[in-house]
Amino acid sequence: MNFHYPNGKKFIQKASPANKKTAAQKVSYSNRGMTLEEDINETNQYYLANGVAVIHKKPTPVQIVDVHYPQRSAAVIKEAYFKQPSTTDYNGLYKGRYIDFEAKETRNKTSFPLQNLHSHQIQHMKQVDEQDGIAFILIRFSMTEEIFFMKFIELYKYWQRMNQGGRKSIKKEEIEADGVKISLGFHPRIDYLKTVHSLYF
């Protein structure tokens, strides 16, 4: 189930175990049809199962208003609303270091629009960076299926350029120059910790 938040942000329901199986079957044929979130979740499961890292996606924040209690069955939430996340979607631990990142896709071919990020997410990554955590963003250009890793400090440069009246996006050339391209693998799908390792360890 996919839909958009009032602010235009895409919501993607977490894959259920049944969906995951389908997704895993798809892998052998083609990458097409896998969302960035599914790829990252699969990668994180691989890391966890192999004792590489402990990284999880945070649940979608929801404001619960009304809950019913049918007899002999689980509580049903009858009214709730999506809340703006106050942090990034993913965080965890790799070799004792704190890892924190956001993953975003764009169908744009030549640049990454910064409206994909919220100011509180930038603020959160800045706080993480100041506490000596490892903060970054994964950007997927869905038309070409390219994924780039960009350190928060590089991203923040472009965020500040926008706030000073500059362009509201990062050019793909800039991402290529300041980021690191991640090659897609089979297992794990998106081995972003390889890049983390080479940049921070």
Add this chain to the structure above:
Amino acid sequence: MNFHYPNGKKFIQKASPANKKTAAQKVSYSNRGMTLEEDINETNQYYLANGVAVIHKKPTPVQIVDVHYPQRSAAVIKEAYFKQPSTTDYNGLYKGRYIDFEAKETRNKTSFPLQNLHSHQIQHMKQVDEQDGIAFILIRFSMTEEIFFMKFIELYKYWQRMNQGGRKSIKKEEIEADGVKISLGFHPRIDYLKTVHSLYF
């Protein structure tokens, strides 16, 4: 709005900004009426505002089944269910180190029942411990308003004792011996990072 999960676990709705104000006003009179979660959230806000640490509570995981889109207003979730969390409730970063913990209250006066924890939470803290993260539990005895800090490795000892057929709870004397009592403060309310600092830094 408080209720219990089908497994008997208490659900506590996150305080809204309006509730928080009320809670803050209460502080000047008495600690009674503040939940452990509210105290920890307030403590984490203090840490964040003062650049001490970046620690957040994870949102309550919800499986969304049905969403309506009324015209000219926000999407409404009309059917959803509570999911078992697969990790602990709190995680974040302090001086570059990864912090991960669970907070539990008991009305029991002489022991802490281990049924307050789920095996996947223990599994998660074990993974964190193995990756050199700082994993622990905060236990509040609500009748006496005492709060104890216990390292995961100590907790795990008692968890294993239970799994080997031993008692299903940790005696308060054991908690006093293996844990660290945290004195309640005004601001922050529960300065658990003071204990983290003395034990791990």
